Each structure stands twice: as C-alpha cells, then as structure tokens.
Amino acid sequence: MNDSETALWWARTRAAGPQRVAPSSAFPAGMLRLVEPDVTAVWLLAVVPEGARPSVLDELGLPALAVEQPNDTARVLAACLRCCWAEPTGSMWPGTPASRQQVAAVFEELTNRDEIASHRALLAAIRRLAGAGWLLWDESGQTVRLGPRVAAWGSADLSALRELLRILPSAANIGHGDPELGDDQP
Structure with missing residues (x-):
C-alpha cells in the first residue's frame, strides 16, 4: 500500500470511524482488522496505543468520545x-x-x-x-x-x-x- 492509499484510509477513519470493507481489501499499517463472524466483511479500526491521553487522539486526528445524554x-x-x-x-x-x-x-x-x-x-x-x-x-x-x-x-x-x-x-x-x-x- 502506497502513502496516498494509507493517507486516504486514515482520512476515512478520522471522518467516519470504523470502516466496513470486503475481506480481501488491503489495509494500511496501524489499523486493526476485525473479521465479521460470517466472514463476509471486515472492519478496519485505527489502533490507539493503550493508555493514550486525549492529546494522542488529537495528534492522530481521531475524535474524542463526546455524546449527548x-x-x-x-x-x-x-x-x-x-x-x-x-x-x-x-x-x-x-x-x-x-x-x-x-x-x-x-x-x-x-x-x-x-x-x-x-x-x-x-x-x-x-x-x-x-x-x-x-x-x-x-x-x-x-x-x-x-x-x-x-x-x-x-x-x-x-x-x-x-x-x-x-x-x-x-x-x-x-x-x-x-x-x-x-x-x-x-
């Protein structure tokens, strides 16, 4: 996967959260690949280091959890x-x-x-x-x-x-x- 494709995947994850893709899809480093139980799709999820503070989320461009109610x-x-x-x-x-x-x-x-x-x-x-x-x-x-x-x-x-x-x-x-x-x- 080249730098442009990697940047595009990270941008998608930043904008829309976990991405559901076909099992054969390529994915960049730094993404966790979760296979659905029926193996019809996989989820790509940005991996945040354990114990990361909110500043790390800012650096990665990932939203912090903010919810209504x-x-x-x-x-x-x-x-x-x-x-x-x-x-x-x-x-x-x-x-x-x-x-x-x-x-x-x-x-x-x-x-x-x-x-x-x-x-x-x-x-x-x-x-x-x-x-x-x-x-x-x-x-x-x-x-x-x-x-x-x-x-x-x-x-x-x-x-x-x-x-x-x-x-x-x-x-x-x-x-x-x-x-x-x-x-x-x-």
Missing part, C-alpha cells in the same frame, strides 16, 4: 455489554447478538424508570452508539451486537469492564428471582 448512553452500553459479551474471560469482539428486549430489561433494572421513558432513552442511546461504531444495530430485526470499536479497549479497560459485568443484572435473571438465593418466584 452521557449517563443514559453509558448505561445502555453497559446493558449491551452484559447481554452481548458472552464469555467475559474471553474476547469481547464480535460478541453475540442480543434482542432489544434483553437489553431493555437490563437497562430498566439499572434506571428504574417507567416503560415509555426507558424505551425512548434506550433507542436514542442505541442509535448514538451504533452511529459511533460502539454497537451494531439491526433495527428491522431489533437486535444489537457489540461494534468494532470495543475491540480497541486495552487490558486495563477490559479488567474494569469484567468487574462491572460482575455487578450488573443479567437479562435472564430479571423478573425470575435469584436462583442462587432459592427465589424462583416470577
């Missing part, structure tokens, strides 16, 4: 991690698909809001996270999967996230009692 967005991302990260001791990418209902159950448990307000906040946050590449949202199928950006989290981040998952409610146990406590009431 950061609390709801963070809670929805946590709910999606809980539902989509099938084996927390293993790799986060590509994760497993989860239904909107599963994610909603965890989100509602975290926020304790009425159903209408919770639904509105959930969908808005899913769309924001999908637009930024943190999630992959299939609106017609009402399923969500972890996006390519989660693969860039370093070992310190993953350790903290594993600890977070340990305390988050599981969609499978919500409304069914806690089997460890012998509470099997609906």
